[in-house]
Amino acid sequence: MRFRRYNWLDPGVGLLAVVCALVAIGPVSDPLRLPGGILLALVFPGLEAGRAVVPDQVGLARRLVISLALGLAIDVLGGVLLNFTPAGLTTSSWAGLLAILAVLASATAWWRHRRRARPDLPTITGPSRQMTLAAIGASLMALAVAAAVVGGRAPAGPGYAQLWTIPSSSSSAIVADIGVHSLEPTTDHFSVVVRTSSRTVTRYAFELAPGRTWTRRLDLPQTRARIEVLLYRGSVSHPYRELWLELPG
């Protein structure tokens, strides 16, 4: 068999799919994982399956449809298949399945393409005014999305703080975890007061910067009682947040 000019494409894609799968199951921090994963999940299996099933030249638009549609179909049907395997849907099983399918499809595509014309590849001509403008337009679109994502959407707002208490009991004691998380716009002075109906049990005073959390563990009485946990902010005498625990005793 004579080696033709475009016969590199299918074996090359199959090989790249294996490399992408190895990257996917490798260290999470690998910078190649994102582009490799996108190619492995959305491009390679569909592209090669499409070239295997419809080997003729069909034009770029139709080639795009076949590749994308078969790529998504492989993800869905492959996922259903993986669900019934003992491994289930894990990183390794996904990477392995997609790589195997891409390699099988690329081998089939290579076999079916061995006597055919060049693949449907976009014709890239030299830079022109239209292409430059298109690149500027695409950059503006990317800028709009990036500005919305990076710039953040939620305005600062009035700010708030979370107060919680979670009781837990063991055979020897009842304890409560008390926590305060500040999402106020500035660093604030807080105090937490724990009291029963008749007296103040304890009081904590502290400062919290925005985004910081304060926690304490507190022993509770093993009798039937109502424990109140009050959060005060700054010098305001009225409780800012108010919780209570009904202890069964």
Added chain:
Amino acid sequence: MPGAPLASAGQRLPTGRWLPSFQAGELTVAAGVCLCAIAVADDAAVRGSSWSSILFWVALVGMFAVFAFRLLGNRVSRREQVYLVVLLGVALYLVKVLRSPEGFTFTDEFMQMRTAIDILRTGHLFGFNPLLPISAQYPGMQLATIGLMEVSGLGLFPAGLAVIGVGHLLAIVCLFLIFERVTGSPRLAALASLAYMANPHYLYWDSQFSYESFALPLELAALLLAVEFTSAKDQTVRSGLRSGTTGLSWLLAAGLVFIAAVPSHHVSVYIFLGLLSGWWLISWVLRRLWKRPTLGGTWALPAVGAVAGLVWLRWVAPDTPHYLGSQLGNAVASVLRVLTGGLASRHLFVSGGVVAPLWQRLAGLGSAVLLVVTLPFGLVMAWRRHRRNALMFTLAIAAVVYPATLLLHLAPQGVETGDRAVEFVFLGLAPVVALVFGWLARDGRLGILRRSLMAGALSGVFVGGAVLGWTFYLQLPVPPSAPGVPAVTNPQALAAANWMLAHLGPHQVVATDGTDALLVGSVGQQNPLTSAAGPVPAWPILIYSQLGQLGDFTLQRGHVKFIEVNQRLTKGLPQGANFFGQGAPTQTRVLPQAALSKFAKLSFLSRIYDSGNIQIYEVTRAVP
């Protein structure tokens, strides 16, 4: 290229001298500028600015209008037509991305998110989704998303955006190619694609992270591949040459893609099965009438789809008939009651007691009227030019359904069914409307005024569709501190959902309102008590000033462990009938403060979380 040669396919035409040479490059810049303006408008809307709506609509309509103006021209190459249609489709998808750039914010997105989170957590399919139980039985979109997440390391939100974005791209290319085969003209195909983008669901509904948004592109791809198969067959008959393997290859690909749509969504698969079967049946009838119809349907694809659908229904998704039956039954009953005078018709353009702005009402009505008026002319043209074309015949029949979907909007419970049908009806309506617009713009030296008027009319149809498709006060992002209604984007509610997962663990039964249930059930991974999935709905606990016997019963029967209350419920009226979902009484007055403060007096409840607007109570003892 297999199949019938297409008029001007691949042709490069010079730009007219009598018009400014706005081509693909300039229009890409225009789309970029318009998207930047929309990003600014969305940001301003979050900050409560009054001018944001004007900027948003001017930019959106402006973007559509310049594309329509260019595509109405006669001297545009096929390559540019494909490029412009695809670019506009992608740009309209980005409008949705810009609306919610930091996370999912649409109701259905939270429901689908829960299915994805459960699959990620367990590594297996078919868990329990308390927000939308049927979603767990159709996990196709989640599988594609999770596959991408696992191998790329992307998070759920960016992976979901990527998968739906790929689907959106796939859909628009498919639409252009289907319409091109049907009409035999890339120019009419471009106009039909524009008309399809005017369907009320195109801008937001079909762009959201939801199973229908994912399944529709697969179904369109299957239809296109079937069209290519039949087109290759027609070519073989015309040329008298032996059919190669390519025809069957198209059919094989179509079958594979359609089978993948089956685990992705229920109703759209059944509608496409009906469309494919109808296409085959019409081809059979036309063969009797005219011997040799073009683009005849095949029995093989609907047969494969039907078998796959039945297998999935029998062994994986047995709840589907009940789910769909109740929705369809309610819609039919509602329409019949309106027709017989037993039920007052629905007030159009009113939501949560608030009436849409006048211009939106006019645009919505004008768009529907224009389409209804255009329809008969388009049908006559379809009959005259394409009556031997079996697929055009089928699509024209689908187009006739359009006025009926409008009538469904008058019935209180028919509106959802009418809304859900539009993206399928527009598959037929779009080429029929395009025939009329193509005929009106048939003059090779179309005057700039006439072309502008026609671009304006198409843009008007688009705007009308866009305002009909989404509640008017949710078309732009809502400020988190907007008075009254609770919003899923409320930072306090989101923080409470995150806190629940971190401190209480997943799968606790929580009673809360419908909007907060979305966050609690998805981000918080809890099991909110809902009318869709719980043994009892949560509303009797929350709606009255006293807990009462019904509230006690609900707490016990629902095995409620936590109650989450949102003080914002007492500060305004709900967007829909009530805050609590199906079955709850219609709220005509603001919820009294006592409905939420009553929990402070109950000795079997402990308040364990307070962030100002949100309080969480734990049921610490049995209800006395």
